[in-house]
Amino acid sequence: MRKLKLLLVGVALSLPLLSQAAVNKGIEGSVHDFSGTNNTWNTRSGVCSPCHAAHHTDDAQIVPLWVHATSSGPFVMYDSPTFQAARPGSPNGSSLACLSCHDGTVAINASLSGTNGAAVMIDPAAQIGPDLHTTHPISFTYDASLALLDGGLENPSTYKIGDPKTALTVQTAPVPASWSGTSLTGKTIDEALLVGGKMQCSSCHDVHKLIGSAPSSGILMKITGSDAQGRGSLICRTCHIK
Ligand code: HEC
Ligand code: HEC
Ligand code: HEC
Ligand code: HEC
Known part of the structure; x- marks a missing residue:
């Protein structure tokens, strides 16, 4: 019995190492990889192109070479009597980029040049905002x-x-x-x-x-x-x- 326990402990200890070997780095194969054939809107099967492009990208450059359509909310921001930071008013920079799929107002397949095919919206379970008053404060210095x-x-x-x-x-x-x-x-x-x-x-x-x-x-x-x-x-x- 004791031997079995030791064996089990040994297995438990080596598990993190095993799962680490199988770790998948980078966008490819992740939740943000839209290059699979099930994403029929992604006609060029680009891994980066749903978010970035080389030319004709976002005027405001909320993130480098951003080519996705950007959300305009309207947003409700976090606030509390003990929150000390200068209020940003609305999300900016990379948070605004995330929210441009995750707030559920802009389609995943909406780019600056339009939406290719039927709008594909974020899964409700992964929707954050546009009401952000229950989310950790963001977009402040x-x-x-x-x-x-x-x-x-x-x-x-x-x-x-x-x-x-x-x-x-x-x-x-x-x-x-x-x-x-x-x-x-x-x-x-x-x-x-x-x-x-x-x-x-x-x-x-x-x-x-x-x-x-x-x-x-x-x-x-x-x-x-x-x-x-x-x-x-x-x-x-x-x-x-x-
Ligand atoms: C789902 C959207 C998305 C996809 C897909 C994506 N990116 Fe990004 N990328 C971002 C966001 C958002 C930022 C802003 C910085 C951050 O939040 O990490 C960024 C920033 C960058 C930057 C500049 C800052 C840095 O981290 O060095 C580079 C370079 C970059 N991405 C390259 C790529 C390449 C290459 C691919 C394809 C292999 C890719 N990205 C795919 C969203 C995306
Ligand atoms: C990168 C740094 C950073 C990380 C990581 C971070 N926080 Fe914060 N958090 C802040 C800052 C800065 C504030 C703003 C504090 C202020 O202005 O009063 C804040 C605000 C908060 C507040 C609101 C405080 C108030 O007075 O309204 C809570 C609660 C909080 N964080 C909890 C968490 C929890 C829980 C986690 C982990 C899931 C976390 N934070 C991770 C930096 C961080
Ligand atoms: C082009 C659209 C798009 C952009 C931009 C985007 N995401 Fe996502 N994100 C998705 C989709 C689609 C999923 C998968 C949702 C699902 O079906 O559960 C996802 C999943 C996630 C998940 C995992 C959710 C889970 O339950 O497994 C996290 C965390 C996440 N995104 C964070 C971010 C952050 C942070 C940014 C900005 C730096 C960002 N995303 C930008 C579309 C996007
Ligand atoms: C202070 C750290 C922190 C910040 C800032 C933060 N998240 Fe998260 N996020 C988490 C944690 C921790 C989880 C795991 C679930 C939980 O504890 O709520 C999570 C879960 C998620 C999920 C999975 C679905 C869900 O609701 O649990 C998505 C999608 C996501 N975050 C997107 C975002 C987006 C978009 C932003 C910016 C608007 C953001 N996160 C800002 C820490 C953070």
């Missing part, structure tokens, strides 16, 4: 002065992923045991998670499935899993001192 004002946030330009949480009783660095994508250890929050100094959807998710834990995460999280003490929510505990 997170800098050293916000951290100072708030008192419960790391300074994003000096706190590095993997640094101890000095202000807490439990000081273990909130990093996963290993990364399935590009390592984030030693990078500041600004370098690893912010987009042009701003908190965006892509502060937590990596749509290209390359960064941090994203290749092995079903929901494309940049930081997943548990620290050495087996405590999870590492993504939250990276920025928040709580």
Whole structure:
């Protein structure tokens, strides 16, 4: 019996390694790969082209060479009496890009040049917004002065992923045991998670499935899993001192 238990423990321990070997990096084969033949609207079977193109792209360049149609909401933003950051008013940058499929107002197959065939809308289970008042705040500047004002946030330009949480009783660095994508250890929050100094959807998710834990995460999280003490929510505990 004891031997069997040991064997089972051994199997359990080796599982993460096995699943890591099978990790699928990049857009191809991910939820954002629309090149499969079931996507009849994607006539050129492009992997990048539903979102980017080489020419005639978005005037506002909300993300580099963005060619998808952009949502105009209208959006309801997060607010609370204790939210300190300067209110953005509406989503901007890469968050606006995500919402251009995920808010359920613009078709997945809507590009700047029009919608090819019948509109294909996002699955209701993956719809975020346009009412964002129940979603973590996005599209605002997170800098050293916000951290100072708030008192419960790391300074994003000096706190590095993997640094101890000095202000807490439990000081273990909130990093996963290993990364399935590009390592984030030693990078500041600004370098690893912010987009042009701003908190965006892509502060937590990596749509290209390359960064941090994203290749092995079903929901494309940049930081997943548990620290050495087996405590999870590492993504939250990276920025928040709580
Ligand atoms: C579902 C939409 C989507 C698809 C498909 C997509 N991208 Fe992106 N891409 C984005 C978004 C959104 C950004 C903005 C930055 C971010 O949020 O990661 C971006 C940013 C970029 C950037 C600039 C910033 C960076 O991360 O280096 C490059 C280069 C890029 N994508 C290349 C590609 C290539 C090449 C492909 C195809 C293999 C591709 N993308 C497929 C949405 C997409
Ligand atoms: C071109 C349209 C499009 C864009 C742009 C887009 N997505 Fe998606 N996304 C989808 C579709 C379609 C799915 C699959 C939804 C389903 O059927 O569950 C998906 C799935 C996801 C999932 C996984 C949901 C799950 O339950 O498995 C996450 C997380 C996600 N997207 C985040 C993002 C983020 C963050 C961005 C911007 C950086 C983004 N997406 C941009 C179309 C898009
Ligand atoms: C603070 C980190 C964080 C930010 C910012 C964030 N997400 Fe998420 N997202 C998560 C987590 C964690 C989950 C897993 C489900 C949960 O806990 O709610 C998730 C789940 C999802 C899913 C899966 C479906 C669902 O509802 O659970 C989609 C799609 C998604 N996010 C898209 C987005 C989009 C689009 C944005 C920007 C408007 C965004 N996320 C901003 C952390 C974040
Ligand atoms: C990249 C850094 C970052 C990550 C990751 C992150 N947050 Fe935040 N979070 C912030 C910032 C910055 C604010 C804005 C604080 C302010 O202005 O008062 C915020 C705001 C919040 C608020 C609202 C505070 C208020 O007073 O209204 C809550 C609650 C919260 N985060 C919880 C979470 C949870 C839970 C997670 C993990 C799923 C998470 N955060 C991940 C940076 C982050």
